[in-house]
Amino acid sequence: MVMRQILAGLAFMLSTGFAFADEAPPDNPLVEGPTWETIREAIAGDSEIHDAGPFLTLRAPYRADDAAIVPVTVEQTDPTAGPIDALTLVIDENPAPVAAEIRFGPSMMPLKFETRVRVNQYSNIRAIATTPQGYVMTGRYVKASGGCSAPATRDATAALTGMGDMKLKVFELPVKDQTMRREAQIMIRHPNYSGLQRDQVTQLFIGAHFINTLEVRQGEDLLFSLEGGISISENPVFRFTYVDNGSADFTVHAVDTDGNVFNRVLPKRPPA
Numbered sequence: 001m002v003m004r005q006i007l008a009g010l011a012f013m014l015s016t017g018f019a020f021a022d023e024a025p026p027d028n029p030l031v032e033g034p035t036w037e038t039i040r041e042a043i044a045g046d047s048e049i050h051d052a053g054p055f056l057t058l059r060a061p062y063r064a065d066d067a068a069i070v071p072v073t074v075e076q077t078d079p080t081a082g083p084i085d086a087l088t089l090v091i092d093e094n095p096a097p098v099a100a101e102i103r104f105g106p107s108m109m110p111l112k113f114e115t116r117v118r119v120n121q122y123s124n125i126r127a128i129a130t131t132p133q134g135y136v137m138t139g140r141y142v143k144a145s146g147g148c149s150a151p152a153t154r155d156a157t158a159a160l161t162g163m164g165d166m167k168l169k170v171f172e173l174p175v176k177d178q179t180m181r182r183e184a185q186i187m188i189r190h191p192n193y194s195g196l197q198r199d200q201v202t203q204l205f206i207g208a209h210f211i212n213t214l215e216v217r218q219g220e221d222l223l224f225s226l227e228g229g230i231s232i233s234e235n236p237v238f239r240f241t242y243v244d245n246g247s248a249d250f251t252v253h254a255v256d257t258d259g260n261v262f263n264r265v266l267p268k269r270p271p272a
Contacts, residue, residue, distance in 0.1 A: 029141065039090070043098065048135070049128060049137045050137070052127075054077055055131075056076055058138045063143045066150075067118065071114065071115075072125060075112045084109065086102060088102075088127075089102070089127055090125070091120075093119075093121045096229045099229055100227065102224055114237075115237060115239075116232075116237055117233060118231050120147050121145045125140055127139060148194045148231070150197070151197055151200055155201070159234075163189055164254070165189040166262070168250060169184065169187075171185070180244040180245075180246075182241065185238065186250070186266070188211065192209075192234045192236060195208030211254050216252050226238075252264045
């Protein structure tokens with residue numbers, strides 16, 4: 001009888017523990033570290049960087065399932081504080097800490113933007129936003145390692161097949177939005193080699209080859225433009241909310257470090 005009660009109690013604790021883990025994931029604020037002080041000036045110069053506070057949040061897992069594809073979401077939580085003109089995504093301990101520099105058009109406000117990054121060792125991930133009031137910063141500490149050198153999911157020949165192909169997915173927002181606000185995701189097929197990965201057959205390093213310029217528009221209006229580095233994951237994915245201007249298509253312009261140019265027109269609604 002006692003053993004049955006113990007087992008029942010253990011089962012209850014395990015079940016509630018998993019429930020609590022789903023409902024309240026561990027908070028992982030930025031931690032102090034020397035690396036930031038060595039790279040801060042290169043990113044923001046002498047400008048003061050303020051705590052984003054309730055204006056902006058960055059979500060990333062405390063312990064990543066896969067260091068090569070760590071999801072990062074930046075969201076403007078106080079739309080009344082003004083627009084975000086640009087954003088720098090920084091992974092302190094990566095070989096090239098600046099993952100991306102992104103500029104946004106007015107239709108992206110209030111901002112909600114998600115992508116996937118490589119994390120090479122336990123590191124702070126920071127979002128530094130340019131606002132009318134100056135620089136503000138938020139971030140999370142993520143436990144992950146080996147993301148920049150993790151083998152590609154395909155061999156070199158397969159990885160280059162279909163390079164530049166793009167897919168669009170449009171989502172329904174959970175609440176009906178009367179402001180024409182929509183949510184979309186664009187995936188670009190590209191190996192985005194970091195230069196730190198090895199060919200699994202020859203064991204030689206694969207040269208860096210990644211998308212370094214990206215521009216997404218709806219009609220003539222800019223949604224966002226991005227200058228990326230080796231920290232953006234293989235087959236880059238960008239998910240974002242935007243105000244629909246009524247145009248029928250997204251146009252995407254991407255350039256990689258080998259000079260390949262990829263231009264695509266993605267209809268917002270599939271043909272009937």
